Amino acid sequence: MPRAGLSTAAVVDHALDLIDAQGAEALTLAAVAAKAGVATPSLYKHVSGGLAELRRLVAVRTTDDLTERLAAAVLGRSREAAVAALLTAYAGYADEFPRRYAALPQAPDPDPELSAAGGRLVEVLFAVLRGYGLAGSEAVHAARTLRATAHGYASLATAGAFQLAEGRDVTLERLTEVLVAGLAHWPS
Amino acid sequence: MPRAGLSTAAVVDHALDLIDAQGAEALTLAAVAAKAGVATPSLYKHVSGGLAELRRLVAVRTTDDLTERLAAAVLGRSREAAVAALLTAYAGYADEFPRRYAALPQAPDPDPELSAAGGRLVEVLFAVLRGYGLAGSEAVHAARTLRATAHGYASLATAGAFQLAEGRDVTLERLTEVLVAGLAHWPS
DNA sequence: GGCTAAGGCTATTAGCCTTAGCTTTATGGC
DNA sequence: GCCATAAAGCTAAGGCTAATAGCCTTAGCC
Numbered sequence: 001m002p003r004a005g006l007s008t009a010a011v012v013d014h015a016l017d018l019i020d021a022q023g024a025e026a027l028t029l030a031a032v033a034a035k036a037g038v039a040t041p042s043l044y045k046h047v048s049g050g051l052a053e054l055r056r057l058v059a060v061r062t063t064d065d066l067t068e069r070l071a072a073a074v075l076g077r078s079r080e081a082a083v084a085a086l087l088t089a090y091a092g093y094a095d096e097f098p099r100r101y102a103a104l105p106q107a108p109d110p111d112p113e114l115s116a117a118g119g120r121l122v123e124v125l126f127a128v129l130r131g132y133g134l135a136g137s138e139a140v141h142a143a144r145t146l147r148a149t150a151h152g153y154a155s156l157a158t159a160g161a162f163q164l165a166e167g168r169d170v171t172l173e174r175l176t177e178v179l180v181a182g183l184a185h186w187p188s
Numbered sequence: 189m190p191r192a193g194l195s196t197a198a199v200v201d202h203a204l205d206l207i208d209a210q211g212a213e214a215l216t217l218a219a220v221a222a223k224a225g226v227a228t229p230s231l232y233k234h235v236s237g238g239l240a241e242l243r244r245l246v247a248v249r250t251t252d253d254l255t256e257r258l259a260a261a262v263l264g265r266s267r268e269a270a271v272a273a274l275l276t277a278y279a280g281y282a283d284e285f286p287r288r289y290a291a292l293p294q295a296p297d298p299d300p301e302l303s304a305a306g307g308r309l310v311e312v313l314f315a316v317l318r319g320y321g322l323a324g325s326e327a328v329h330a331a332r333t334l335r336a337t338a339h340g341y342a343s344l345a346t347a348g349a350f351q352l353a354e355g356r357d358v359t360l361e362r363l364t365e366v367l368v369a370g371l372a373h374w375p376s
Numbered sequence: 377g378g379c380t381a382a383g384g385c386t387a388t389t390a391g392c393c394t395t396a397g398c399t400t401t402a403t404g405g406c
Numbered sequence: 407g408c409c410a411t412a413a414a415g416c417t418a419a420g421g422c423t424a425a426t427a428g429c430c431t432t433a434g435c436c
Contacts, residue, residue: 006383023297030423041425042384050425102293109211110348118349140354141362144344148363152340156332160298161306166328174329175336178370187365194414218392229394230415238394 006036008046012057016100019058024103027055052108059107062100063117066093070124078131080180086128087150087176094154102158122147129183138188149179194224196234200245204288207246212291215243240296247295250288251305254281258312266319268368274316275338275364282342290346310335317371326376337367 014035018026029051033040047054073089074082094101107114125143129135134142153175162168202223206214217239221228235242261277262270282289295302313331317323322330341363350356 028423029425038383039385040423041386041427044425045383051423105290105293105343105347115351137354137358138362140352141359144341144350144359145363145366147349148340148344148359149337150340151344152336152338153332155293155343156336156339159293161335162332163303164328166325170325171329171332171336174326174375175333177375178333178366181370181373182366185369187362216392217394226414227416228392229396229417232394233414239392 006038006042006046008057011036011043011046011054012061015054015058016061019099019103020097021099023099024106027051027058027103029054055103056107056111056114058100059104060113060117062097062104063114063121066090067117067121067124069093070121074124074128078128080184082128082131083146083180083183084176086124086146087153087172087179090150091154091157091172094158098158101154132183132186134183134186138186142183142186145182146179149175194226194230194234196245199224199231199234199242200249203242203246204249207287207291208285209287211287212294215239215246215291217242243291244295244299244302246288247292248301248305250285250292251302251309254278255305255309255312257281258309262312262316266316268372270316270319271334271368271371272364274312274334275341275360275367278338279342279345279360282346286346289342320371320374322371322374326374330371330374333370334367337363 011032014032015027018031018035029040029043032054033043036043043054044050047057049056069089069092070086073085077085122143125146126139128146129139129142132142153172156162157168162171199220202220203215206219206223217231218228220242221231224231231242232238235245237244257277257280258274261273265273310331313334314327316334317327317330320330341360344350345356350359
């Protein structure tokens with residue numbers, strides 16, 4: 001029995017493929033093992049915590065991917081342009097990988113690694129807010145506002161909540177305008 | 189074997205109890221049956237679609253409960269007061285039943301009944317927007333903005349994403365102010 | 377050449393969902 | 407008051423999954 005040459009990262013790759021193709025429900029150790037050409041228990045050599053840890057790893061990977069995109073999008077921009085680019089990139093990621101994004105909240109509850117990934121994402125938001133001269137507690141509230149807005153839109157969009165004929169793009173534009181205006185006249 | 193006097197609604201009640209107490213992961217037909225004092229297969233008499241349908245029913249019930257709260261909160265208010273009351277009520281519901289709210293996106297994907305429940309919720313938002321003279325397509329975009337904001341905040345709050353020391357209440361205040369201002373000067 | 381560690385495997389257990397078919401209870405009409 | 411029938415429960419069984427235990431083999435290094 002030749003080695004399959006698996007690794008933790010490769011297992012996560014297969015997991016993401018499964019989720020993207022069939023949704024979070026389809027993420028099962030048996031399915032991942034089949035994709036990897038390996039027996040189910042062998043996965044425990046790379047993902048010792050079993051299914052729960054795999055879900056956690058998927059969430060961390062997704063969050064980090066998203067963070068990278070956001071960082072690239074805001075690079076070299078500031079204020080309105082940065083906020084607009086951020087929201088566009090955020091929504092774009094969710095649009096490109098809807099099932100993956102929808103699977104994010106499936107991760108086990110309070111996890112240090114996932115929190116750290118969230119922290120890295122928030123750092124990008126803080127960087128954008130620096131252009132508005134926001135710091136300290138108000139920057140925290142503004143960052144939460146930014147994140148809540150982006151996540152709320154992405155979450156509803158991927159969940160198929162926007163069923164009326166009106167284009168989602170326009171909604172995102174309006175949302176962006178409201179947010180930009182709100183940051184420009186931040187209440188404090 | 190005396191009758192347990194079960195009904196679809198009672199099954200959903202038990203499901204909600206389980207979710208509230210132990211999270212969405214704990215929602216299993218076996219556990220519901222145990223709570224109801226019934227053998228597992230008996231549940232199929234009331235929830236013919238099995239676990240998937242139960243999850244769907246839970247989501248519908250939760251959405252309707254939330255809608256009722258929102259409707260009560262905005263009753264007799266308009267404009268800023270209505271928006272503030274709406275967001276407070278929305279966040280309050282998620283805060284009171286965090287696991288139930290977090291379980292919402294677990295429902296099977298495109299479902300007519302759940303869509304209808306979502307539609308009823310959106311009707312409340314439209315009612316609030318009437319105070320702003322918004323109608324037609326712009327009202328749709330504004331309603332989505334409203335919903336995305338409320339859901340984004342609630343979703344992140346229940347997921348434990350707000351870990352810094354700053355109070356969530358203040359964040360919600362800021363979010364409300366931004367939204368109120370955005371609606372007052374709606375871009376169109 | 378041999379040792380060690382890592383990466384596979386099979387076998388097994390336990391828990392769950394689901395279907396099928398039987399039995400009992402309650403109810404409504406006569 | 408009795409009986410037919412539908413609803414509501416049951417047991418039994420099948421199939422899927424995660425997870426653990428214990429074994430075997432490969433790869434690499436001393």
